Amino acid sequence: MADESKTQPSTTTPSTSLPNSATETNIKQSQAGADPNGISLELTPLRYATHRGESEIIKYLLEAGADPNRADWNGEKPIEISAFQGHLQDVKTLFPVTSSITACLGGVVRHVCSRKAFQKRKRKAKEVLLETKLKAEDSFRNKEYDMAAGLMDDQDATLLSKRSECWTLMGKAGSTLADAKRCITLRSGRSEAYYRKGVALNLGKEYAEAADAFLKALKLDPNNIELRNVFQ
Template structure:
C-alpha cells in the first residue's frame, strides 16, 4: 500500500512497556512508503520476524498491532520452524499465548521432529500453559521424537503438567520404540510423584520393553519399588538381560530393596543359599562371571520382547531385540526368520532376503525359511525367484494354505510382469 502511514494503534505500540527490541521496526514502518510486510521481511533478526520478537517479550499490544493492522501471519515460521506461539511460550506470557491462540494460532503446528507446542509446555512443567493449549484443541497424545507430551512430562519429572495431561485422558500406557512407556520415563527421571500419578491413573505396572519393577530396582528407587509392588507389579519378570528385580537390587547393594522383594520373589534355581545375604553374594558372583543359565534366560527374554513388539506392529524394536539375541546365539535360525519378517514389514527387501538366506543355510529343510525367502523376493519384484522359493516351501510342506496362496500370487505376478514386458 503505497503511501501507508502508521495508525493510532501503531503509535501506542511505541510507548508500550518492554518493546524496545521491536520499536525500531515500528518506526521503520512509519517512515516507509513500502508495503509494511516488505519492511518487516527486510528487518528479520536471526531468522525471526517482528511478531516472533513481540511474542517473546510478551507484548500483547505489539502482537495485536502486527496481526490485526499489518496482517502478519499468526503462524509465521521462523528459524527451524519456530512460531510466534512457541516464542510466547518461551517468554512465559500466558496473555500473549492466549491472544495468539484466540487469533488463529495452530496449537498443533509441528515445529521439528514432530514436536508441537504441548510437548514444550509439558517439558517446561507449566500447568496453566498446558491447560490453555488443551482447551484450544491441542492433541494430547501427539507423538514426537521424544514421545508424547506425557512421556516428556514424566521424563522431566513434571508432575503438575502430568496431572493436567492425565485429567485430559492422555494415554498412560503408550509404548514407543526407544522410549518405552511414560511409567518407564518417570522411573528414569527418579520421580516418585510421577510414578504414583501414573499408577493411580491405571498405568500397567507389568508392561513395557523393560519391566517397570526391574527398572526401579536397577536405579535403587525404594519408594517407587513399594508403589509398584502395591499396584501388582510381578517381581518374577526379568529385565532384557535376564536378571530379576531382586538380583538388580542386590547388584546395586540396596539391601532394603532386597529385603522388600525377598518375600514375594520365587526361588532362583541357581541361587543355592536362598537368603538375603545369599542372594547378594550370588548377584555379585554372577556379575563377575555370567553363567550359561543366565545367558540362555537373556536370549529367551529378548525373543519374548521381540514377539511382543511384533504384536504391537513395532517392527523396528522387534528387529533390535532379535539382533541383540543373535549376539548371544548367532546360529538360531528362528531369530533370522523373525528378523527377516521385521525387515519385510518395514519395507526393506534386501535385509529381509539376507536374513532369509542365512536362515535357509542354517536349516535347509525348514519350509518357513523358504517362505521368508520368497516373501523377500516378492517385495524386490523378483517374481521368478519368489516362485522358485515358494515351490521349495510347498515341497517341504504341501499342506500349508499360506504357502499355496503365496505361490499363486507369485505365479500371477510373474505372468503379469511377462505380459507387460511383451507389450512394451
C-alpha cells in the first residue's frame, strides 16, 4: 500500500507557482523572533512552508503564533495548500487548529482535489493574473522597473517579454537574456522574443550573436519597421 503522506495530486494550478528567496528570508526572520504572520511577496511564512512541505517549520510557526486560518491571495488556507500538494502529514498538523473546514481529514483532501475546488482555483487565478498585469503595467509606466519585473509571471509569454524589457532598462543583460530565452521556449514563432534576445546580447556586447537574433526576428516579422532600423 502506498504511503499516503507522499501522495502527490497530478493537477497543478497557477497558485502553486511561488517565489523563493524573499519568502525564505521571511521564514528565517520569523525563526529569529519576527512576526510569524509577516507578508513577503504576498505570502506569509506559513503559506510558503505548507507549499514546500516543510513540516518542522510549519510546527514551529504554529507554536510561534502563525495564523492557520489566514487565506492567501488565492483564497486558500494553509491546510488546503498542504492537501493539494499531497503533504498529508502537514494536513494532520493543521487540521486541529483550522476553523470552518470539512469535519474529517479525508474530507479535506477530497474537497481540495475536487473538480469544483479546481474550477474555483482556476477562476481565482485568472482574476489574480489580470490584477497583477494591471499593477505591473502601472509600475512600468511609472518607470518602477524593478517592481514591474517582480510582478510579471514567467509562464506568460507577453509578460515575460515585458519583464525582459524591464531588465534591459535596468541594464541587467543576464536577466534580460534569460527571460528572452524563456519567451522563445514559450513562443518560438514570436518575433518579439528574438528581438528581446538580440537586445540582451547587444547589451552584453555579444554583437555577432545579437545580429543573428535580430535577423531571426526580422524573418518572422519582415514588415516590422523597428527591426529594419536595427540593421540600418
